[in-house]
Amino acid sequence: MRSRKKKRSAILVIVLLIILIIGMATAGVLLCLYGKSQMLTGEWERKIDVTDTVRENIRGYIAESTLIDEINIDDYLGTIEVESNLVITKEGSMKEGISYESYYDANEKAYDALENIVTYLLESRIKSNYIETDMTTDELIKETVGTDLEQYLKAHGPVLMPTIEELETLYGTDASYIADREKITISNTGGDEENCDYAITNGMLVIDRKDGGVIYHKNENKQQEAVEGDEDI
Amino acid sequence: MKKFIAVCLIFTLILGLFVIPVDSYASQTKETVKVNVDGTEYDVKVLNHDYENNMYISLNDMAYALKDTKRAYEVEWTTKDGQTCIVLKEGSVSKEDQDEDTSDKEDEKEDDDQDNKVNYTRKRFLINIGGNDYSFYMIPVSDKDNKDCYVNLGEFALATNMDVSCYDNKVYINSKGQFDFNKYDLLGSGIPYMADSCLVGDATTGVIYYSENADEIVSIASTTKLMTYLIIREAILDGRLSESDTVTFSEEASEISKSSNGVIRVEPGQTAYITDVIKGMLICSSNECSLALAEKLCGSEEAFVELMNQKAVSIGLSGDVKFYNPHGLPVYEDDVLTTKKQNHLTANDMFKLASYILDKHPEITDITSIKKTKLESFSNFEAVNTNILLYNVPGCVGLKTGTTDKAQSCLVSAYETEDNAGNTHYIVTVVYGAENSQTQSYTSLVLMRYGIQRFNTITLGLVPDSGKPQEIPDDLEGLIGAVVNTARRNAK
Numbered sequence: 001m002r003s004r005k006k007k008r009s010a011i012l013v014i015v016l017l018i019i020l021i022i023g024m025a026t027a028g029v030l031l032c033l034y035g036k037s038q039m040l041t042g043e044w045e046r047k048i049d050v051t052d053t054v055r056e057n058i059r060g061y062i063a064e065s066t067l068i069d070e071i072n073i074d075d076y077l078g079t080i081e082v083e084s085n086l087v088i089t090k091e092g093s094m095k096e097g098i099s100y101e102s103y104y105d106a107n108e109k110a111y112d113a114l115e116n117i118v119t120y121l122l123e124s125r126i127k128s129n130y131i132e133t134d135m136t137t138d139e140l141i142k143e144t145v146g147t148d149l150e151q152y153l154k155a156h157g158p159v160l161m162p163t164i165e166e167l168e169t170l171y172g173t174d175a176s177y178i179a180d181r182e183k184i185t186i187s188n189t190g191g192d193e194e195n196c197d198y199a200i201t202n203g204m205l206v207i208d209r210k211d212g213g214v215i216y217h218k219n220e221n222k223q224q225e226a227v228e229g230d231e232d233i
Numbered sequence: 234m235k236k237f238i239a240v241c242l243i244f245t246l247i248l249g250l251f252v253i254p255v256d257s258y259a260s261q262t263k264e265t266v267k268v269n270v271d272g273t274e275y276d277v278k279v280l281n282h283d284y285e286n287n288m289y290i291s292l293n294d295m296a297y298a299l300k301d302t303k304r305a306y307e308v309e310w311t312t313k314d315g316q317t318c319i320v321l322k323e324g325s326v327s328k329e330d331q332d333e334d335t336s337d338k339e340d341e342k343e344d345d346d347q348d349n350k351v352n353y354t355r356k357r358f359l360i361n362i363g364g365n366d367y368s369f370y371m372i373p374v375s376d377k378d379n380k381d382c383y384v385n386l387g388e389f390a391l392a393t394n395m396d397v398s399c400y401d402n403k404v405y406i407n408s409k410g411q412f413d414f415n416k417y418d419l420l421g422s423g424i425p426y427m428a429d430s431c432l433v434g435d436a437t438t439g440v441i442y443y444s445e446n447a448d449e450i451v452s453i454a455s456t457t458k459l460m461t462y463l464i465i466r467e468a469i470l471d472g473r474l475s476e477s478d479t480v481t482f483s484e485e486a487s488e489i490s491k492s493s494n495g496v497i498r499v500e501p502g503q504t505a506y507i508t509d510v511i512k513g514m515l516i517c518s519s520n521e522c523s524l525a526l527a528e529k530l531c532g533s534e535e536a537f538v539e540l541m542n543q544k545a546v547s548i549g550l551s552g553d554v555k556f557y558n559p560h561g562l563p564v565y566e567d568d569v570l571t572t573k574k575q576n577h578l579t580a581n582d583m584f585k586l587a588s589y590i591l592d593k594h595p596e597i598t599d600i601t602s603i604k605k606t607k608l609e610s611f612s613n614f615e616a617v618n619t620n621i622l623l624y625n626v627p628g629c630v631g632l633k634t635g636t637t638d639k640a641q642s643c644l645v646s647a648y649e650t651e652d653n654a655g656n657t658h659y660i661v662t663v664v665y666g667a668e669n670s671q672t673q674s675y676t677s678l679v680l681m682r683y684g685i686q687r688f689n690t691i692t693l694g695l696v697p698d699s700g701k702p703q704e705i706p707d708d709l710e711g712l713i714g715a716v717v718n719t720a721r722r723n724a725k
Contacts, residue, residue: 061709062709064708064709064710065709065710065713118709118712121709121713122712122713122716122717124364125713125716125717126716126717126720127363127394128365128627128628129628129650129685129689129717129720129721130394130411130682130685130686130689131689131717131720131721131724132394132411132724132725133720133723133724133725134723134725135719135720135723137716140716140719140720140723141716143719143723144712144715144716144718144719145705145706145712145715146705152705152712156705156706156707156712157709
């Protein structure tokens with residue numbers, strides 16, 4: 001009698017252990033699969049460098065009025081970047097778009113650089129003509145064209161930045177996705193599909209898209225909960 | 234006996250090396266002058282080069298004197314294109330100068346009293362002021378403790394456009410002011426007497442701002458080549474020559490190239506593109522190129538010279554004009570009683586000739602404004618422009634230098650500017666018979682700056698206001714021109 005009880009207890013323990021192991025394994029698998037893709041959801045951001053475009057547009061504008069090597073545009077320009085926001089929902093949608101606010105800031109920065117360059121050219125030309133006046137350069141410009149230099153350049157000067165539409169075409173996304181531990185399949189609204197590797201480390205999301213690797217950073221200002229899939233970015 | 238003669242010759246040769254001046258090696262007198270900067274006095278070391286009051290000031294000492302002003306600068310020695318270049322970095326002051334103790338200057342003064350004769354070499358090199366490269370004769374001085382450079386006070390004042398004046402053996406600087414020619418009586422200052430004849434005026438309107446001995450007949454050396462260019466250019470435009478032509482160098486041209494008057498060595502029968510030959514003539518004053526062009530057009534030098542003299546008459550130059558060759562070298566007549574003849578005219582004539590060329594063929598400045606270029610036809614020979622004003626007057630666009638023993642140092646220069654209506658004007662200076670190239674460039678610099686100031690403050694007043702509302706320019710060049718004109722209208 002006692003040996004039968006002992007045998008039943010041992011079997012019970014073994015079964016319980018097996019259930020536990022299977023349960024843990026299942027949980028682990030589910031965690032790896034489902035948990036990883038849960039980390040995908042939320043808001044991400046990346047910086048799009050448009051400095052080259054701005055530089056070339058400035059160069060084209062000032063080319064006829066400057067001597068070779070008279071000005072190094074990069075001394076005035078710095079880096080011009082526009083922010084792009086990517087929203088990934090748990091419902092399986094991905095939307096990326098340009099931040100209007102960052103686009104406006106980048107545009108202001110580009111025109112600041114151009115304003116400084118043109119101011120330098122004006123002062124240089126006035127100096128090389130040995131003209132001395134009590135008026136400041138800003139006052140001279142205002143008397144000449146009726147507005148300040150910034151307004152003049154925005155009205156009559158060159159377009160410096162790519163348009164938002166151009167940036168949206170290049171960098172925007174409106175798609176659905178399915179993700180597992182390492183792979184994400186992105187189905188664009190146009191119908192084409194991309195199978196990409198992705199990785200998340202130290203708050204960075206790296207998606208290896210067909211045009212090259214794209215790096216996003218977690219937008220810490222937003223909650224990591226999923227947002228509604230059809231909400232405007 | 235032969236040995237004795239050989240020893241004497243060697244001794245004479247060695248002696249000559251110490252006596253013959255090399256590159257303006259002359260004596261200077263050291264002294265210290267008081268420089269008053271906005272009311273504060275400083276001791277500044279000075280070298281009087283060759284004669285009294287030919288003042289070269291210490292850049293280091295001037296940096297210290299200007300340290301508390303907006304004109305403060307730091308002296309930096311560097312190299313540019315393989316040559317020494319001093320950079321005056323505006324807005325900063327050498328820490329060394331900031332720590333300088335005035336008691337050291339007292340000691341220096343005592344040293345000056347004891348031994349104030351020195352022999353430093355004066356030479357031409359680049360100095361960058363306000364982002365512009367100037368080419369001045371300067372006197373570098375270095376000892377184990379210090380490296381300094383002395384620059385002519387007048388050239389320093391003009392390059393920095395600073396209000397500098399001298400009286401009572403002191404230098405006065407108003408750091409907030411600009412160099413003002415209205416304070417100077419050019420004739421009384423003696424500037425015009427540094428040359429045999431000189432002139433400055435607006436070549437576009439014909440207004441002459443200043444002239445001295447401008448009716449005097451002078452030998453013109455290589456400034457001749459302006460007339461040579463005019464004849465050739467008109468031949469290209471009317472089809473007698475083409476810009477795609479090649480030029481063949483004759484034996485005579487080759488001989489010139491191999492002589493002491495040669496610039497670009499060529500062999501008989503050698504060919505070159507006509508565009509390179511013209512550049513060689515105007516930029517580095519190649520005599521062989523001038524002759525080759527003349528022979529290309531007319532078959533002979535004599536026929537070309539006839540065209541030159543005819544052209545002089547047709548454009549209204551005086552009867553004092555005579556050309557003997559297309560390059561400006563002396564000519565020896567083939568006779569028993571030989572004479573040395575040189576192309577000659579007056580400063581007034583050259584002003585008219587320059588005005589004619591700038592009016593009819595302003596594209597000449599595309600060539601004459603080039604400081605340095607490689608001539609492909611001559612195995613990439615580097616042609617260096619002999620006109621120093623291209624460095625010393627930003628905006629200078631030419632035109633031609635000239636030097637012979639009789640003509641001495643000559644320069645015809647042009648500065649491009651605009652009036653209120655946007656019309657181009659050329660301020661032209663003509664300097665003939667300066668005793669050396671430093672005097673030539675200094676006199677030309679002073680006259681040119683004088684002419685520019687006169688144009689800015691007086692000549693512009695002659696341009697009537699059109700009464701039309703000003704259009705908003707829609708390109709950068711238009712904006713710059715319009716703002717510069719606004720600045721002119723509101724000039725001090």
